[in-house]
Amino acid sequence: MSDRRIIDPFDEKQLELYIHIPFCEKKCNYCDFLSYPMNPRAHSDYVEKLCSEIELFGTIGAGHEISTVFIGGGTPSILDPSHITAIMEAVRKNYKVREDAEISIECNPASAMRYKFNAYKEAGINRLSIGLQSANDEELRTLGRIHIFEDFLKCYQNARMAGFKNINIDLMNDIPGQTEKSWNDTMKHVLMLKPEHVSIYNLIVEEGTPFMKLYEEGRLSLPDEETAAGIDGITRSLTEKNGYERYEVSNFAKPGYECRHNYGYWSNVPYLGFGLGAASYFGNERWNVTRDFGTYMDLDFMNEMREGFTRLHTDRHLLSRNEQMEEFMFLGLRRIAGVSETEFKLRFQVDIMSVFGSQLEEFLGQGLIVHRGYRYCFSERGMDVSNVILSRFLLD
Numbered sequence: 250m251s252d253r254r255i256i257d258p259f260d261e262k263q264l265e266l267y268i269h270i271p272f273c274e275k276k277c278n279y280c281d282f283l284s285y286p287m288n289p290r291a292h293s294d295y296v297e298k299l300c301s302e303i304e305l306f307g308t309i310g311a312g313h314e315i316s317t318v319f320i321g322g323g324t325p326s327i328l329d330p331s332h333i334t335a336i337m338e339a340v341r342k343n344y345k346v347r348e349d350a351e352i353s354i355e356c357n358p359a360s361a362m363r364y365k366f367n368a369y370k371e372a373g374i375n376r377l378s379i380g381l382q383s384a385n386d387e388e389l390r391t392l393g394r395i396h397i398f399e400d401f402l403k404c405y406q407n408a409r410m411a412g413f414k415n416i417n418i419d420l421m422n423d424i425p426g427q428t429e430k431s432w433n434d435t436m437k438h439v440l441m442l443k444p445e446h447v448s449i450y451n452l453i454v455e456e457g458t459p460f461m462k463l464y465e466e467g468r469l470s471l472p473d474e475e476t477a478a479g480i481d482g483i484t485r486s487l488t489e490k491n492g493y494e495r496y497e498v499s500n501f502a503k504p505g506y507e508c509r510h511n512y513g514y515w516s517n518v519p520y521l522g523f524g525l526g527a528a529s530y531f532g533n534e535r536w537n538v539t540r541d542f543g544t545y546m547d548l549d550f551m552n553e554m555r556e557g558f559t560r561l562h563t564d565r566h567l568l569s570r571n572e573q574m575e576e577f578m579f580l581g582l583r584r585i586a587g588v589s590e591t592e593f594k595l596r597f598q599v600d601i602m603s604v605f606g607s608q609l610e611e612f613l614g615q616g617l618i619v620h621r622g623y624r625y626c627f628s629e630r631g632m633d634v635s636n637v638i639l640s641r642f643l644l645d
Contacts, residue, residue, distance in 0.1 A: 264313035269524035278393035284323035307343030330368030366411035587626025
């Protein structure tokens with residue numbers, strides 16, 4: 250697969266925006282995202298502050314063109330759609346948005362209604378990401394989701410009726426109690442609907458979640474290795490049979506419907522993040538917006554700008570040359586297209602083998618990485634142990 254079919258890695262004008270909505274109806278049992286329930290007044294106050302932040306950084310975006318916008322959370326669809334309209338108006342007022350920009354919003358089946366989809370379309374949103382996770386109601390209850398599969402079906406139908414032609418469905422495997430049969434049923438139910446994109450993530454038991462407490466108490470039973478391997482086999486078989494290409498470790502798309510926003514993350518495209526906890530990568534520097542809601546809401550952004558954003562931004566870090574090379578490898582290798590030795594040399598003025606030769610030769614010899622033309626990428630077997638392999642590309 251060619252990178253250029255999704256994004257142009259040499260397009261220096263492109264800039265992505267991520268906008269974080271930290272609200273949800275109820276925390277799920279596995280969720281460690283920055284989100285929590287709040288009332289509609291808090292929603293309004295937050296969006297007003299968020300739009301001010303978007304405006305504040307318009308000068309940074311000068312000279313760039315917005316290629317993608319992603320409104321994530323949390324649950325952005327919990328907001329009144331007028332708030333989404335206001336956010337998109339702030340974006341267009343302060344940044345040059347390309348006519349063909351991919352503009353996505355995450356939706357929860359329980360809070361995404363037909364009238365909201367109509368408003369999203371009017372605001373210029375052209376891609377939806379619907380968080381289903383499973384078509385099995387018992388598994389949804391285990392996860393602590395507030396919807397059932399029937400809610401999702403209504404949501405999906407409403408999205409299509411509103412005219413959305415680019416829809417992603419989020420799914421999760423390795424759910425407690427999940428079997429090969431239940432996963433096979435979920436995949437068949439979802440693929441029968443012919444979404445343009447499917448994201449499939451493995452459940453990770455994170456610190457501070459209800460699942461971690463159950464796990465530590467020995468009361469959380471996860472699928473064993475044999476079941477997990479069977480689930481992966483079902484995923485590969487059914488996606489291929491239904492015309493989906495795997496273009497990244499966890500992502501499958503109909504040709505031409507790859508998520509350009511996420512692909513940019515893995516391809517060194519700069520991005521600005523707005524809202525609580527949002528991450529940015531710009532000018533080889535990384536930083537995060539504060540995760541403290543009270544701090545964020547109380548800040549005087551103009552004072553912050555004069556003082557160098559000392560309270561608004563945390564973890565500011567200018568990447569060293571070695572760190573940039575590391576990220577080129579362990580982000581780029583997530584893509585099925587892998588990494589290009591030509592791009593590596595153009596960017597760093599050094600041959601890839603002179604920096605990562607020992608790792609590449611080791612994994613090539615083990616059949617975990619393959620060399621095709623001028624690219625290095627995972628073999629199918631390598632993809633199964635990708636996290637272990639990626640950790641080896643950290644430089645001392």
